[in-house]
Amino acid sequence: MIGDIVATLNGWIQNFGLLSEGWRVGVVVFALVFGTATVAYVASHVIAALERKFSNTNNLWDDALLHAARKPVVAFVWLQGVYWAAEVAHRYSDAEIFTANETVLRMGFVFVLVWAVLRLIKEGEGILVSPLKMQKPMDYTTVNAVSKLSRAVVIITAVLTVMQSLGYSMSGVLAFGGIGGIAVGFAAKDLLANFFGGFIIHLDRPFKVGDWVRSPDRNIEGTVEHIGWRLTTVRTFDKRPLYVPNAVFTTIAVENPSRMTNRRIYETIGIRYADVSQMATIVGDIRAMLEQHEDIDSEQTLIVNFLEFNASSLDIMVYTFTKTVQWVRFHEVKQDVLLKISDIIEGYGAEVAFPTRTLHLPEGLRLTGAGRDQNPDAERSSEESSAETGQRQRKGEVEESGDAE
Template structure:
């Protein structure tokens, strides 16, 4: 139909006998390009108006479809317009380049469809992970993996379709790919290992973007920023990016502290041997304090017991879990617990032990204070309060 209209217009211009064939071709091509630009502008305005109208509805998917289709539609108008212009030029010229107009149109349409599908996948991905648009947003890592897989399928299908359009045999291409794939597999085994490592990460999901991970086998610790098909980007706690090949995660153990339910407080507190009579009361008060602490998870293991006679102290084991898993808040709770334990020990007239040594001398032997100090034996033996401290030390060594 368009061709008939152009022939009529060409004959009408030719009837005036004022223009050469080259001028008539130029005018027709100009009119087609101008009409294409006008049509593309109108299509863009129409789609924008529809987007504004449907944005007021509760349905999100019509917005996604329109937003993904606007630019590909404009591109399709241009592809079709350029094809018609090339057909007009081919009518006036027998150049070989114009014999590929049909292939250009088909490849252009495939390209427009791929553009639309890519934009649609991206828009759907943003919708599914958005907490503002979804009541229960999906996990970003899972959605991102699915979208990457869909893009790969779209690209492979588009390439095969374009090759078939250009006259290549798909069966030959697939056969060549099967033979060449063996050679490529040997040459790029590390790349393939990383690819399948990334696939395993997306499948097993030992961690996701935003998780804090670390490995006891390697010096790897930080927050996951991106999981690619070849590399995983981890931001260490000194804010440096760490790029780890995905194949590494198939051979090492990985901890995911972000998925812990509680954080543990495990401390050993020692008191002096002189305070052994207060041990039971101190242990009971510490246990009671933890059981009534608002930040301690009482439904988890809670142990407060006299542990052992140590060399310089009587040890008390404190083992419990906090409700919070946040790193900063955990240390605030731990600080509060340790200070309260210190207060309990002090309230019972006891003291926290520190390493001491008791030296026993034969009767009648006197030690010069200046000589003892110069010899590095510590404080004077007969200083204020030293007699009791020396004799009541946590342990004795002769």
């Protein structure tokens, strides 16, 4: 087809006898490139117009398909135009570079197709996790894992197709891959361990992006920002990024506080021994207050009991759960509960106990300070005798100075 068109155009130009053969080829190549640019421009604007038109519909997938196909379609038009121009040049030239036209065309077609599919996967991922586009958006971690796996399958298939088009035997490539896989497995066992660790995370889903996780086995605590095939990024509470190899999560226990249903209030409150007669009523009022509290989940375990005789207090155990799981709101509820418990205790004239110690002294034992307080006359006599002694000493000193003179 291309040969017939070129021959026709060449015949027309030759009949007029205007240009030499080289110029005629140049004119045809220029016309093909200019036509390719025109078609690419028109195709891009047509697809853009279709995008604007279909954006008003409720179907989101047609928008994704058009957006994903826009640039690959333009690239495909240029691929075809350059191929035709190269074929025209090859018809009148013996340059070796033009012998690869067919191979470049096949590889370029595979590249354009893979590019379009990868863009479509990305657009689909954005639709499935968007709360603005979906009434019930899917879990980001799951969609991201499926997206990565789909990309890997598309790229591997494209590589094998390109290798087949270049004349490589697939059986030989696969055999080499089997032998080389053993060597790569030994050399990159940590990398493979992290890869399969990431796969297990995506499969078991112990946590997802945005969850608060921590481990009692390692110093890991923070919010999950990204789950890759080799590393998981955790943002600690001091805002530092922590990069954890995925293989670590297969050997440690991981706690996910983000999935808790309630937060627990567990406090031990002591009152004085002098208030033992009020213990039963205080415990009953605290239990009633918690049962009626709007932020306490009464369907969960609720315990308020006299716990034990402690060293300097009578201890009451308060064990209950809040409805909220938010960290800041939980502490507001806990503060309100503790203040109401304090009001209940004070309402009965009781007091919250604090550590105290009573010291018993044997009969007849007096402290030095106490003895002076109890016998002030003896203290005054002692002071008077001391003053008289001082006066006599000063008088003697004056007499001695007079004799010396």
